[in-house]
Amino acid sequence: MSLDRTLFEQYWHLACHRRELAGDGDFIKFDGVSGEIVLFNDNGEIVAFDNTCPHRGARIYTDAHGNRPATCGYHGWTYKNGTIIVPEKERFKSCDIGRARFNTFQVEWCGDFVFFAIKPRTGLYEQLGKTAEILENISFNVDRRLDLNRYEYECYWPLAVENALEPYHIAAVHMETLATLQLGDGENVFDGVNSIWYAPLGNARLGNQLARLRKLFNIDYQYEGYMSIYLFPFTMISSTYGYSYSLQNFFPAPQGASRTRFTSRLYASNTLNENAARVLDSFFESTVRMNRQVFDEDHEVCKLLPKESWSIHALRFPSDAEVKIDHFRQSCRAVGETSLTALHQIQTSIDEAASLCASGAAD
Template sequence: MHSPPTDIALRDHYWHLLCHRQEVAQPNDFFRLAWLGQEVVVANDQDRLVVFDNVCPHRGARFFLDSAGNAPIVCKYHGWSYRNGSLNIPGRDHFEPCQLDGVDLNHYQVSWCGDFLFASRAPATSLDEQLGELFPLLERISRSITGRQDLNQTVYPCDWKIALENALEPYHVALVHRKSLGLLDLQAGVNTFHGINSVWEAPIGNSRMRRQLSSIRRFFDIDFECEGYISLYLFPFTMLSSTAGYSYSLQHFLPTAKPHETAFTSRLLVSRLAAEVPAETLESFFSSTAQMNRQVFDEDREVCARVVQCDDYMNRFNILSSAEEKIRHFRSVYLQAGKT
């Protein structure tokens, strides 16, 4: 039996899909995520995206407190700031020159898949290698997205692996999500596995829902579309799902510094409308989709809170149905990551 990897190793040595380019499209746009007691920020520094720890290198104050917004990278404590790729220090002559040699933000490495921004502290491999066969698919999906409709952050009272495994399997949908995701009546679907990542595609069984989705297809101009439901899992912490390709739910299941706690973040990313379609035409559709997603995640949070928290969870609870095949794959990849 392989020893499981540490959460820190998973954070530091893998690429993570942090955001879409359009989420931070304007100068000074920023987005903040938290995991393992630390925070990472994606910021638009004069049309160049930078990723860094949300900590001023001077005295440790946080640059940003909001989850997202538009503001320059300025420390409210002593005015240290970052602009045009440089750290600006007020009263520089009050410091010994040697104290400031090499002082900078604690940057992450970045890489792109289309318009999706990935970041890592010390990646063990290239992004192309990590995504493998999924790279072209993700690239196509990214080209269809034009912005963010909703941002939802909460804490799941469970280990991140329990929260993630819940998202990986459709077995619970009919019972837990009867009045939300279950209304689609998703059929058995097909799992495909791509190295450490996986994809589930399922037809929509609800004929009325299929007709409604088909009726608005003419409003969109998208590079990737699917007739049913698709859910991509990107090891270790990320899910990307969509119904018909009209919008995408980007989800992170991130460990915190506390045991048995998951920092969950979801965003509704909307797809490009046809040129002649006013933005307000589908405002109610996207709003209802965001509301439905929040309901699904609230239901997931409630059921995950019921799961027993124990260190030997994977060994103790290993009776898995064919609908939980992606969990079996995840556990294999997870333990293999501990070996390497």
């Protein structure tokens, strides 16, 4: 199996926040190397499935997100309350229609963040390690989604992830946006395959302005600076002062194409009251604009990177601002080695079984 597929199918992926799927029929759709994944609210239960109707394979949802029952537009099969409703069921006498199932995947919660996995190699909390507690705290401080932004990055996904993992490019690529924060070197905290970069703001004037907004928020978790969390393999969460959180997924496109299925969400944190929310309207609007511009700038520079510029090996000329790239590549190498070990174990047991059969036949 390719690295892209192994990572997509054997790891947990952060899909969205509870508030994005709050109502019956709310759904959000993703697209990755193994096809589409939809998460939807089935009468209060969050269900993940492959967006494929078990009758004759039609896609159930075509929009990126919205609210609609999980009803197939072709003949009307519907997923409801964990079962399938089949119109004119009596016509299916020649088959065991009771065996028809949607192809569902595993769903787990970390605080109010929902994750999905196809065939995970570990439990969610084992994969998240110490980062789980931080994610729980963040999720409980999120109020609502302000923005959903989705497009295809014209580059291979590890290059988009590595771009998000290093601040070395900020001065050249984000001159008018992120660079205005004048982020300091800060500190990288590594936890298994995940990592967090905590960076103080060098722009004191902006720092003071941001600090003054604190009284308008009702939050009990905050890093007073810029924080960027990397959840191996495809997800980043970043925030300035904990007033909003930007969640980004960089899913590999099918067939190892040099494309990345990029989705970003911006969440507003809990505000003190409705009045404070109104006061913060323009602040949130400008945060949405700024985020979109930063991602456009990142996308433009990622387009310069051919697929061949990525390798699983350590960088030849790493700066101290690029340590997370080598950490990421190490994690990718470890995944490849684990898959090879698993393959080797399967091969050994097949060989052993074959030789047992052969000796049994000889007896």
